[in-house]
Amino acid sequence: MKTRSLTQFYQDIPKLDLHYHLLGGVKLSTMQALANKYQVPLSEEDAKSYYRQYQIPGAKRKGGIEALTFLYRIMREPVDYQTVVMEVAEAAKASGLRYIETFWNPSDSAISYDILHPALVEAADLAEQTFGVIIRYIPSINRETSPEIAVEMIEEVIQHPHPYVLGVGIDYKEQNAPVENFWKTYRLAELNGLKKTAHCSEFGLHWRNVETGIELIGCDRIDHGYSIVDNPELMHKYALSGVPFTVIPSNTYFLMQWPNNTEWQQKQPIRMMAKAGLNIIPCTDDWYIHDTDSANCYRVMVEELGFDLDAIRQMIENSIDAAWVSEQQKLTWKKEWLAEFDHLRAQLIEEPMIDASLYTPYQKLSQ
Template identity: 60%
Template sequence: MTTLTLPEFIRRLPKADIHYHLLGGVRLNTMLDLARKYQVDLPEAEAKSYYRAYQTPGGPRKGGIAALTFLYQLMQETADYERVLFEVAEDAHHSGVKYIETFWNPSDVALPYAEINDALVRTIDHCQQVFDITIRLIPSINREKSPEDAVAMVEAMIAHPHPYVLGIGIDYKEHQAPVENFWKAYRLAARHGYKLTAHCSEFGLHWRNVETGIELIGVDRIDHGYSIINNPELTAKYAALGIPFTVVPSNTYFLQQWPKHDEWRVKHPIRAMAEAGLNIIPCTDDWHMHDTHTSKCYQVMVEDFGFDVYSLKTMMLNSLYASWLPQNQIEQWAEEWSRCFDELFAQLDYQPKLSTKELILYRREHNGKK
């Protein structure tokens, strides 16, 4: 029987990434091509400063938010967004991803919302045919802009609805712009049936930002949310409620806080969140900017954070149940993906970090025994 290494096993798993910034998936060569197209002076060394894979110790380092800001200013035509989304789908396909919910920031785009959204929708249909990958859209508030800009974004969504547009989010630097500043936009979106999510407590900021997102704004899930573990009472409450937290193993803030790998892997709040019973879902955030991909995120959960291989099945399914797909689609994929996991698990040549009791229970489940 064919055996699989852990990386190959993970790559072949069907996966969903429900926290993915569209322009965080821009390849380096694409950024350079776009700069040439618009005659923007962008030396390769400067372009590389946006990408973790090319950054050197002590060298220039701009990071993901700076990359998004630069790219939104750079990209001037719908064809640019079509190219980026197609390449995102291509990369995700090679990592075994079957479903993506991707953020983009309409208030940062040079063209009207409807033009970009129509271009993205066309590309989604094309990618479905070419890569058998499903992509859906989450217009996202740039919290560094005004609450009125956020309301205008939602009004554009309402004026130009499309079934591929599932809800709204909020991102960029949170320090001076907590989610409650944008309550009007969220309330308007909710009244028109859109789902809600929010980046909260991403950069070590206070757990109150998570509490506000859930209790006041009424979000369906939290993006990041790491500081919630500093409030055990709320952590227990949200664990019991099953609130989804899309967590990012490659989060820049914690890599900078604990640059030593052994310290990072032990102290990263993802571990504590899982131990507290929170519903955590590994996601990529900014794929190329963070030098990661969906399979790598899952692998980090096992090899760095100490989760057993079987727990990946739970995370895989939780990513579906936390998604904004129709319930019948979720149930269908959950059954198919579970079966795929079990078949691949049987071929895995890896010592899973399961206790003997847990392994016996899993094998009984896999074999259909009581």
């Protein structure tokens, strides 16, 4: 008997999130508690201004980067980070999320890496034991600081190696800090066996930032990368190469660019990336800051951006392939999780109705 609703399906299917900022998982109540703990002034109005779900049209608005900057300032003890990791894992389990690779910025933290790193490892172990959610870490460059600070950061990471620390990333405002400024940090990371990813062409910036991230820096993945649609030839090249692009269906820039929902649906570059055959991987970015979760991420991909469930299954397989885990682990997850996806799909009361005007087929290209 078929009894499963689409809402339940989005929640239950096994999912991975390879583009998620750890402090983006701080609840409003947790932010307020941390501010109170360290006696940092924070009115309820100011706190809510960081969170999309509480923002009032026309009111003063703060974005995700401002939220992360504030949180790094008020998280002053390892236990603060451990609390957040556990809250993230609990929310992940409720959303059907099994595996997370999460960014955090060591150079922004008030706690030295040698002290905070073991606490994060301990929290990841406890999260897996308690909730069955695997959390791994990607120390990330704050590109609004100097390349020299970034080098100092990666040298600290290299001095304290651990299998839970998988690679290096770069985030924050890209406009005046292209990824090539930080080539030395990436070179050191590569020489020490770390993977590489980078936020590129996130805010409508030029496609050459993606090209630089792949061709010059040698990134294993690209985070965002939407402006690649402005260069069809290069987009086709990367579709053939299979380089993964972690895309965010709740991306703030595009929601602000096209506040009319219908226009946003039609113009969202994720759909064009899929049609070109790019290896796209839906991710959440910041759960509480963006008022989303992993289940909602996949709901948007289907109900707002027009993908069918075959495409969703392919994207989950893409996520497994792009995860920075062993090949044996990937094979195990593909066998178990994709079979689970098929089983859950077979229980659906009905498949989603795809609007032909929105429908975006996805075809995985090969050379």
